[in-house]
Amino acid sequence: MQKIDNIPKTMKALMCRGPHDYKLEEVPVPSINEDEILVKVEACGICAGDIKSYKGAAMFWGGGVLPPWNDAPCVAGHEFIGEIAAIGDNAAKKRGLVLGERAIAEQIVPCWECRFCRDGEYWMCEKANIHGHQKIVADGGMAQYIRYGARDVVHKVSKKILAKYAAMIEPLSCSVHTIERAEIGFNDIVVVAGLGPIGLCKLQLAKLKNPRLLIGIDNRPLRLDLAKKLGADYVFNFEQCDTVTEVKKLSGGYGCDIYVHNSGHPSGVIAGLQMLRKHGRFVEFSVFQQETSVDWSIIGDRKELTITGSHISGLYGYPVAIDFLERGVIKVEDIVTHTFPLEKWEEAFALAEKGASSIKVVLLP
Numbered sequence: 498m499q500k501i502d503n504i505p506k507t508m509k510a511l512m513c514r515g516p517h518d519y520k521l522e523e524v525p526v527p528s529i530n531e532d533e534i535l536v537k538v539e540a541c542g543i544c545a546g547d548i549k550s551y552k553g554a555a556m557f558w559g560g561g562v563l564p565p566w567n568d569a570p571c572v573a574g575h576e577f578i579g580e581i582a583a584i585g586d587n588a589a590k591k592r593g594l595v596l597g598e599r600a601i602a603e604q605i606v607p608c609w610e611c612r613f614c615r616d617g618e619y620w621m622c623e624k625a626n627i628h629g630h631q632k633i634v635a636d637g638g639m640a641q642y643i644r645y646g647a648r649d650v651v652h653k654v655s656k657k658i659l660a661k662y663a664a665m666i667e668p669l670s671c672s673v674h675t676i677e678r679a680e681i682g683f684n685d686i687v688v689v690a691g692l693g694p695i696g697l698c699k700l701q702l703a704k705l706k707n708p709r710l711l712i713g714i715d716n717r718p719l720r721l722d723l724a725k726k727l728g729a730d731y732v733f734n735f736e737q738c739d740t741v742t743e744v745k746k747l748s749g750g751y752g753c754d755i756y757v758h759n760s761g762h763p764s765g766v767i768a769g770l771q772m773l774r775k776h777g778r779f780v781e782f783s784v785f786q787q788e789t790s791v792d793w794s795i796i797g798d799r800k801e802l803t804i805t806g807s808h809i810s811g812l813y814g815y816p817v818a819i820d821f822l823e824r825g826v827i828k829v830e831d832i833v834t835h836t837f838p839l840e841k842w843e844e845a846f847a848l849a850e851k852g853a854s855s856i857k858v859v860l861l862p
């Protein structure tokens with residue numbers, strides 16, 4: 498095992514104990530074996546999912562994962578990045594990594610035993626254990642150190658990217674997978690609904706496919722303005738106009754070809770089904786806090802729609818996201834609006850939840 502000098506015995510970590518019961522605590526630094534890696538966390542983004550979990554929503558990542566307090570206490574956070582502070586000999590050999598390098602683990606910790614893991618579709622793992630959501634498997638990154646285990650999927654990341662931007666690798670990787678699933682063609686009119694950090698990444702990725710028209714929808718002016726700057730041909734504020742009418746106007750009355758939904762709100766589903774043309778494609782990524790009720794006959798009888806789901810980062814989401822950030826293909830400088838020290842996590846969560854003046858809020862442990 499190799500390790501840097503002066504790794505402390507204890508660290509600060511944001512522990513989830515239950516809904517509205519998160520505390521910054523002094524806990525032991527994780528110990529590692531020869532198959533594992535200890536990483537000193539440089540940054541960890543706050544996801545909309547972290548806030549939903551904090552408020553007590555049951556998150557069903559991958560069809561059955563419970564909120565973080567299921568195995569409480571658990572360190573929160575799955576959008577982490579850091580440098581290797583200690584590495585076991587087996588881990589170093591298996592992963593081709595050395596001490597001091599920057600490395601990221603994917604948010605999912607595959608079981609490598611279920612049919613999906615065995616078939617190479619590990620992001621659909623039946624157990625769906627996520628860093629920061631089940632302590633039994635993997636703590637999260639809102640702490641000074643994090644352990645990457647033997648089952649983790651680990652990638653090397655260049656230090657050329659500032660840490661606060663490297664915290665965008667996880668949301669960008671999810672965006673990559675969604676846009677691959679969207680199968681955008683040159684003649685398509687594409688709508689990206691919900692322009693949070695992930696929506697703004699998807700908008701840029703969709704732009705790389707050069708569709709005929711790219712449209713962004715949200716209700717927050719800061720995000721709509723940024724969407725315009727990042728390549729949207731049109732942006733619509735759903736509180737100020739009828740988005741279905743506007744999109745139909747731009748498409749000869751037919752509707753958009755592809756609707757990428759990230760808002761997590763039922764109204765975004767209903768609007769999407771209405772603004773899609775016949776034979777259009779609805780791509781759903783959101784995690785909802787409530788059920789959606791729609792006129793299901795639109796999908797079959799009226800429009801013969803294709804409904805495509807998208808879950809986390811897919812097979813190549815991380816490598817593509819890392820490459821795109823290293824090469825500056827995707828811009829996240831205006832998406833990461835705020836950073837806070839870990840001690841100010843409450844203020845950071847509150848700002849991220851309001852989202853009027855912020856987009857992505859990142860903690861720097």
Ligand SMILES: [Zn+2]
Binds near residue numbers: 545
């Ligand atoms: Zn996330």
Ligand SMILES: [Zn+2]
Binds near residue numbers: 612621
């Ligand atoms: Zn599995």
